[in-house]
Every structure is written in structure tokens, then in C-alpha cells.
Amino acid sequence: MIQRPATLLTPSIFAFTLLLAGCGAGTDLAQRPPPGYVGDVAARVSAVDWAQARPVTVQLDEFRFQPDRLAFERGTPYRLTLENRGNVAHTFTSEGFFKAIAVRRVTTAQGAVETPALVNLEIPAGQTDVVEFVPVEAGTYDLACHEPLHSGFGMTGTITVR
Numbered sequence: 001m002i003q004r005p006a007t008l009l010t011p012s013i014f015a016f017t018l019l020l021a022g023c024g025a026g027t028d029l030a031q032r033p034p035p036g037y038v039g040d041v042a043a044r045v046s047a048v049d050w051a052q053a054r055p056v057t058v059q060l061d062e063f064r065f066q067p068d069r070l071a072f073e074r075g076t077p078y079r080l081t082l083e084n085r086g087n088v089a090h091t092f093t094s095e096g097f098f099k100a101i102a103v104r105r106v107t108t109a110q111g112a113v114e115t116p117a118l119v120n121l122e123i124p125a126g127q128t129d130v131v132e133f134v135p136v137e138a139g140t141y142d143l144a145c146h147e148p149l150h151s152g153f154g155m156t157g158t159i160t161v162r
């Protein structure tokens with residue numbers, strides 16, 4: 001039997017810990033909608049009464065979304081608050097859903113961005129981000145945290161637009 005010295009295990013444990021902590025995918029917002037995204041965002045977001053936006057809160061932590069099933073109605077404005085209560089950064093990523101909504105504004109600790117196309121939202125530990133949007137396309141979309149191994153540990157969900 002070959003025994004490995006304990007010092008050889010330490011780098012492996014350290015690397016695994018770094019993977020669990022995430023490597024910082026970062027928030028990614030496009031000013032122009034990429035192909036497949038809603039194209040007339042400015043007109044859509046200006047046509048709704050934002051004072052009537054429905055509040056929805058999702059808490060992110062190790063390793064889950066609460067709730068992990070979200071439902072929205074087409075044409076209704078929403079104010080989605082993403083609270084990271086975990087000890088590491090988490091992402092709120094849903095490519096299909098991001099393509100199916102018109103975003104009015106994303107507000108982070110760094111400020112607000114008007115009418116962006118969402119690609120990836122990374123919420124640092126202890127931070128709260130807010131996304132104001134109107135669903136446009138009906139469908140059911142996968143939700144996941146794309147930090148390394150997080151979705152494998154169960155940080156997934158479903159978003160439905162009716």
C-alpha cells in the first residue's frame with residue numbers, strides 16, 4: 001500500500017475549497033440586446049406603470065435559491081430582489097428567461113444600469129441586487145448558479161412565464 005504524505009493532500013483540499021467559493025463569473029450586462037433577446041425593450045418598459053410593479057424576493061445561499069420555483073405573468077411589471085445571504089458569491093443565471101424579458105433597470109451596489117440585456121447576474125456575499133422587468137415571452141426556463149459546483153450541489157430552479 002502506498003501512503004501519500006499529508007502535505008500532498010493540502011493543495012487538493014485548498015483547490016476544492018476555491019472551487020466551492022466560486023471564481024467570480026461577474027455580472028454581465030449587454031447594452032444592446034444580443035440575437036434572440038427582446039428587441040424593443042425601451043418601448044416595452046416605458047409602456048407600463050412601474051408604480052404597480054409586483055415585488056418578488058429570492059434569497060441565495062449555500063446552495064439554494066429560496067424560492068427555487070418562480071412564476072411571472074406576461075406584460076406585468078416586476079421588481080425582483082436578489083438577496084445573497086450566503087458567505088460566497090452566487091449567480092442568478094437563466095439564459096432562456098433573460099431572452100424572454102424586457103429589463104427596465106438593474107440596480108447593484110455599484111449603481112443602476114438602464115435597459116440592459118441580462119447575460120449573467122453575480123451577487124456578492126451579503127449584497128442585494130434588484131432587477132425591474134416585464135416578461136414578454138411565455139415559457140419554462142432553467143435557473144442555476146453558475147459558480148463552480150454550485151448547481152451540482154442543488155442550486156437550481158425553474159422560472160415560468162405565463
